[in-house]
Amino acid sequence: MSLKVRYADGSIREVTDPSEALEIYRHSTSHLMAAAVSSLFPGTHLGIGPAISDGFFYDFQRDESFVEDDLPRIEERMRELVQKDLQYEPSIITKQEAIDYFSRQGEHLKVELIQEKAGETLSCYRLGDLIDFCTGPHVYSTGRIHPESFQVSSIAGSYWKGDERNQRLQRIHGTAFLTPEDLKSYLSQLEEAKKRDHRKLGRELDLFSISEEAGPGLIFWHPKGTRVRVVVEDFLRQEITRRGYEMVATPHVARNTLWKTSGHYDYYRDNMYVFNIDDEEFVIKPMNCPGHIQIYKSRLRSYRDLPLRFAEFGTVYRYEKSGVLHGMLRVRGFTQDDAHLFCTREQVLDEISSLLDLVLFVLRSFGFDQYKIELSVRAPDKKESYAGTEEDWEMAEGALIEAMRAKAMEWTRMEGEAVFYGPKIDVKLIDAIGRPWQLSTVQFDFTLPKRFDLRYIGPDGQSHQPVMLHRALLGSVERFMGVLIEHYAGAFPIWLAPVQVRVIPIAERHQEYGRQVVSRLRETGVRVELDDRNEKMGFKIREAQTQKVPYMLVVGDKEAQSGQVAVRNRFEGDEGPQPLESFIEKIREFIEARSVRP
Template identity: 50%
Template sequence: MAIIHIELPDGSVKDIAAGSTPYHVALSIGEGLARQAIAAKFDGHLVDMSFPLETSGGLTLITLNSPEALGLIRHSCAHLMAQAVKDLYGDDVQVTIGPAIDNGFYYDFFSEKKIFAPEDFEKIEKKMAELAKADLPITREEMLSSDAIQMFGAMGETYKVELIEDLGVESISLYRQGDFVDLCRGPHLPRTGLLKAFKLTSVAGAYWRGSEKNAMLQRIYATAFSDKKQLKLHLERLEEAKKRDHRKLGRELDLFSFNEEAGAGLVIWHPKGALLRTLIEDFERKEHLKRGYDIVMGPQILKTELWKTSGHYDNYRENMYFTEIDEQSYGIKPMNCLAHMLIYKSKIRSYRDLPQRYFELGTVHRHEKSGVLHGLLRVRGFTQDDAHIICRPDQIDAEVKGVMKFVQDVAGIFGFEYCMELSTRPEKAIGSDEDWERATNALRSALDDSGLPYEINEGDGAFYGPKIDVKLKDALDRKWQCATIQCDFTLPERFDLNYVGADGEKHRPVMLHRVILGSIERFIGVLIEHYTGNFPLWISPVQAVVVNVTDAQAEYVQKVESQLREAGIRVQADLRNEKLGFKIREAQMNKIPYMLVVGDRELAEGKVAPRFRDGTSLDPMTVDEFVSYVEDQTKRFH
């Protein structure tokens, strides 16, 4: 019998018979560990506890407390949900796919009838609990693809048949639990009894394989955790997220809307929302000018030939819109970089002229599928705080660090923590291996020098270069992709950008693509949810509302409003014939930072009584004193 050597994380080695499983290894260490282990990692790959170990290698046992456990729990719970649905609805549904995702999992079902609604969740959860309590073994088996196609075909599971046919492999893996069988790579938990804490959260439509040409499926979203305490905390966070939903608050605060008559994914900004956006954009312009950027503007459409030169036509065409004018094809810009390169090429540049930093609040349009559109967070028309830094290769390090400092400063101003990732070359890319290596090393070096932690995100770079992605953490500790820094050796080559060096010869510059907030629309959506609509004073569309107690103060209120407006305070007057308490509550609901109450005493003394939206109050003060107070509170942002 062949003996293999299994190295454990502590460096110890177990000599076992070839064909033994991780369960046998766990059992050799202790019965308690054998009961607790739910999967293993063999030479870096996740495997089932029943996986046959045929060669020597490193083994790490996974328990419910391991970082990898949550994904396994959720993937196995997706199968449990599918089994429950099949038990309840039988031939009325077909199963398709059910992966684990961030914060949970989902499973897509096909049915000729609309059979799922939130009121069905309790019934499905009850069946899932029954199947979990039965503690069914979850077993893996290999099957010839031809046999699997025949089996699923006989079951009426045509989507599984299609998946297997498209795989084009000789054999596939299946997982069984009780009378339920599913096509799956695995791994999975050893048995259903380990699934103790799960909750169905929502139902939605989803096209099969994400294509609008395919059938509409019914998707059930759910989540699962290792214990009920963690599940309870997560559900509480979900409830808080509902309160913060920017789509709900956008309607309540009258910031923006979407209208099918205008088109899906196209934002209509209302006065308060447009003002909020303008305040953020004005802040951005000032911050960029401080840091040596030049403000530029490019056209909304450019000839299609330019998009072919840049590589967008071959690598990004499905996300673009095209139009034709005088028999000439144009692409509506999805990015701003082309016009910026044309500005650079408009005259000869010396090495002394570099870096050139071009900043544009550029509106772009991208063809997003309707199924992924989501309020302000995913739209078809949006504005980026886009900049392109064209520099010498020896300037890359300093410029990248400058952008990172810019991101750090702005994140601090808006009250966000953040984390960073280095995204490397994707499968679909342009440019030489050498240029990609130079660009990636340049970004990695800047990150290493910063001393800030970062992760590697393999294969998620832009098609023209690697990038540093900055993810903001909001008040609920959710991560949002906003800032990015991309290092590009390829487009300067394609557009023949050059500069005259100290030696009098032409040299090729490097281009850094970067955004700080990213999409203004997306950032505002994140901002609304981060603050629950309670914007800081400096960007609140309305900073104060002046309210009278009786009609006797109406004229004075109008005078106060005029004085404040002239002083640059964004103010409204509320002279409605309503009770004071009603006016104050409504102002609080509208998230207005200050209510300036005016009664007979304030009228007599020429003052206002400021009250903050959280209910706290300041001593009565003159209008000039309130102006000074607001200026003091907001001066760091101007």
């Protein structure tokens, strides 16, 4: 399908690239929304209205507040304007003409944008009665926007140019798709995502919270959330130790000199928590790399010591604007499952290869079977703006590609997406409802070994610089937990579930036996609870279901007499009575095999 698009100079083109078409369509819909808002609410001033990843928004300046009830009215007016089939009429005018026009209209935000723009002329678009300053392109006319393909969804506060020191604006969000069917499937995915929202489930399942008193973006892990976290961390620690990593621990605070050497003090300052004490400046670590480098540098290294693989569940703090914080997914304090590998050039390929094995093993263990791999490399036309030599980049890229080829992996090459200090592989998993999440990353670093002057003595007796790799499997424990919750809609696999078994005595006289069952299970390492409340059986079972407990063991007279338990699992319902010991054997097997379900 293609989209007929008109550019500022009046030229018309059929856009066939679906993502380009969608962006233009959404941006055109945002103008349509601005036109509807202007006609419904005279005196409203316009900010900007870009297309974004899930739709579009427009920022407005208006003395009164928009309310929820305005949204359907705006949508209706947009449909009326669609019926009128208004053209998005472009015109090129001089900068001065534009400033005069928008000043007369009282559109001071537009005037500011125009004044910042270089060049003598600029393009404007007329849509019905509304003239907007925009470079375009747009769809040819409003009739090209299907009346059932968009939705005006929400109102939020915003600031002019996203800066908190600027004027407050009101942002209206909407979404649009090229066809009504696409919109429909997006809305149903959204509905599904809402049910899985980790913030909602985190509260209902008592996993974590965020405290207003402590500040935004800081996660408080409750006992049940921490149980899951401990299982995740223990699993990883055991797995990487088996694969030749050494666990290390590094301080949370260091002198600014460390961060000056690493470069963070100059390039990352805005995201760091910096404070003074005893007339000295300190930094709360935003990254673990300089810490691991200190351990590397603590003694003279020989090629016989390499590769060195230092791993840490390193808690870091990074300042993020409060507007972008989101539950556990975007936070200010988090714990990375971080590691740094130091090796010789000859060892690089083997290291990458076993790293990729580890990444896939870990993702599969958590039940993620679908993923996308991206190889980020330099922008071919800007090679000089990257750190490292031509030889460095060739060696690194070559090793990444060779390792992926050897495993018959498929990847997308992302030109210009590499960070300036080296190429990387990112693994994005696809969750149960098709959403991609960026978790694992393997990154070369050509700058830190130089900045810290890392050396080892080679077999030739000479001093050499080791290759350094950063790698994270989960990214951060917080973010991973958020993804796990949403992927499983809170119903964790048996081996991860915060409560694996709930024992439910039928009547009060069965509580004693219930307690025996609980302590026997606990002895074998199963996470178990007793529901000894004075409630009806049906209520207790329903509640265990909503708490997503994998197994319920109902115990009454018969079970107490025969040392049995009546087993019910969350997935298939009743399994019937069985001896406690054989249930224990079975669940232990599931846990050890890291089964998602029986």
